[in-house]
Amino acid sequence: MLLRHTPKEITERSALAINPAKTCQPIGAMYAALGIHGCLPHSHGSQGCCAYHRSALTRHYKEPVSAATSSFTEGASVFGGQANMLQAIDNIFAVYDPEIIAIHTTCLSETIGDDLKQIKKKAEAEGKIPKGKEIISCSTPSYVGSHVTGFSSMVTSMAKMAEPTGKKNGKLNIIPGWVEPADMEEIKRLVGLAGVKSILFPDTSGVLNGPLSGEYKMFPEGGTTVKELKSTGDSIGTLALGEWCSGEAARWLDAKMKVPCRVLDMPFGLSATDRFIDALRMIAGVSVPEEIALERGQLVDMISDMHQYLYHKKVALVGDPDQLLAMTEFLVSLDMCPIHIVTGTPGKKFEERIKEITKDMPFAVNVRAKGDMFLLHQWIKNEPVDLLIGNTYCKYIARDEDVPLVRWGFPILDRQGHQYFPTVGYKGGLRLLEKILGVLLDRLDRDAPEHSFELVM
């Protein structure tokens, strides 16, 4: 048993977190910043954070992840990190020459109270920012929220780059939230199919799923350009996908730039994708092309074809709130039973929405925001499931409890595919369904007695 010390009996813990279902803010800000073209993320703190965040993202994407750090020493930690940051700005522009530096903070610089805006002003005053280059920043204290919070904060800083010209650009802003590069590509494909012009931000496609060609580009072709980010204030509207990841940025553009927004769920599964396409159609005033309708029909077809293997199967889920809400709804729409749902990210709304989505389920549903995977495992011990969906850390529970696992979410450290094949949209729904059915049917095959080992499913 890999997790042999996890008891079935659940005791309340008020201080000890075990096997977290979240990580800390800056990695989210780093991931978001990689979705800006020509951007070098910068971690204002001691260098360990930056090394860890780069490593975690690299292990997930199997791609280079560049980011710089202020490399605080003990002296800077006591007297402030301004000198470190100013030196870093000099060195970054001289050696790496990005278009833009996107700075985030850590618990260190937040605790000592470094003022990034003031440091930026000083850098400007001292002529440290070359002409045409940009610096943006956001505050990402690790002791608040989770990696999702950090992602949202950086996306909001990107929105704050908006410089409205007063002339509409005829485009729709789309904030995809923390999804994979392949998902961002898929969202762009759907929006393009619908004939809608858009600015998608952040956009890590072409950044974190690049080719091998014998050439290394620290700043690959992909990413939302600074020009596009400045133009978001001229857009006709904003579609934000995922309340936790994208809501704040969209509302900021709405309130401050008068770009009307709608905050939707992330388009995972049938219903959330339906609402996304429908909203797209209404906002842009276009009709949905036959091709999209066809993809939808294929997904419905597959659900009906394979329904017998899904019906009333119990599922445990762990991950980030926006993704989990859409996934839970998808599972319900498949007549599956999501019974244990945990996110490490705080937020009461999460529990409320899960309860709403699952209110007609034939089983009691355990849901916890600010929970951890130790609790999830205990729930599973008390009420076993047929399927587990979550990141790579779930493999320990999956093996101990002998439960089929679908890897989905962040981080996935031991498989590939997530960077290349989307799970959003109807196409992504087909892939999710294929993955779910794959592990369920593999299990049937593994366990079937010889006389009922079937050739045809």
Added chain:
Amino acid sequence: MATTKKKLVQWDPVRVKAELLAKYPSKVARKRAKQIMLNEALANETPEISANVRTTPGIITMRGCTYAGCKGVIMGPTRDIVNLVHGPIGCGFYAWLTRRNQTNAGPDGENYMNYCFSTDMQDSDIIFGGEKKLAQAIQEAYDLFHPRSIAVFATCPVGLIGDDIHTVAKRMKEKFGDCNVYAFSCEGYKGVSQSAGHHIANNQVFKHIVGENDAEKPGKYKINLLGEYNIGGDGFEIERIFKKCGITSIATFSGNSTYDQFASAHKADLNAVMCHRSINYVADMLETKFGIPWVKVNFIGADATAKSLRKIAQYFADQELVDLVEAVIAEEMPEVLAARTEVRTRTEGKTAMMFVGGSRAHHYKELFNEMGMKTISAGYEFGHRDDYEGRQVIPTLEVDADSRNIEEIHVEADETRYKPRKTPAEFKSLEEAGYTFKHYDGLVPDMDKGTIIIDDLNQYEAEKLVELMKPDIFCAGIKEKYSIQKLGVPMKQLHSYDSGGPYAGFKGAVNFYQEIDRLVNSRVWSYMQAPWQKNPELSAAYGWE
């Protein structure tokens, strides 16, 4: 282009260094110049390198922090200690199962390796202090698991807000009575790299655990293996060889280790040091307090393994052990030599670069030598000058302002338990036979003339080096891996072994030969250009014309 098979790229080290420095602002160039050393291999004197100095902000270093060196490296691999990280969630999360320290839960089945424990500090803990929460978390861990020991690790904000983790730990230890609780002030900003964390871990392990168990340990030829973390099962392979030779391992610091191993470490008669950087402090303290001498060993490379086994046998000066060691080497080597001969036809003359933590850049040179491969550039993230130049430079090292606050603990001979392991005459005769105690020669003397040694390599220099010197393989860590591979150069991780291993010992050598052969001779590096990119000048024509 990397696709073309080139041999013996002409490069001039002086020019390479100049090119590396050319892009830097002058202040940075001056500093980096001291950290990039051309190995002149002078007869009596090794040129000096600047190391263990602060990282240049914004340079994109490979380095991590003190917490990583303490919790991640030294204390992480011990299976029956509950390692509780006091801080926001990230530090605990990122050190959760990401280093491949393998463990065998053993007969008692106690193994917390697969768990991540954290106090998950919130903003209220930053404002009002986290001591209460820490005490409560320790209590909850005790109630849930009843471990024999709980270790607490500080992260960046802990030092700033002034949580007194040592007092909390002490109080809880006294309260429990049957669980040793202690703390590590390994805030990430201390020192300039992981290295400070090693030192802090060494001090606390020595203060709080070593010597706690005075029970006699059975077995002959008792040694501690210091600085071996069982990445990819390296320690298991070394353990296998020790067993075969009749050598008793009392404690390993700290791969596949237990609390009791640390507690009994003073019962060994020799300390064999693998990773000098991370554990030389414990080696020195065990000698001072208990009289156990230490020697540097290296189990990376089959020849190095044989040499190290002989070194251990020579120390115990027992013919039975000497004979057994020779028999084991004779038994193990044929398979190794067969594999070596086989791959050498494909690896001979190829070149490697290695930039790894604080010891592997040196150790793995042995393996590359065995394959007929030449190491043309190497360096450490966080080695000190003694790791580069040898321990004879230690008296001349000056502790700079950034590392001054790392505690140096003073250890004295234990009044009752200090016991010299050899008579002065025995030491003398060993030394006359060429035996060197308490010494490590460092990386530099082993590097060829004209090679380039670089401390705290950064992303820009890594790329530039590869571009200028075109190695056949580049060895470093996960952060470097994919950018190097994009350049068309195979990259081997020598921290995680890319899920491979073991690479230590005899079986490990065979694994490594095969892995490097696979990498440097993979077909994939020939696929980078599509057919239409190889002959762009031809205009397309219909295939059937």
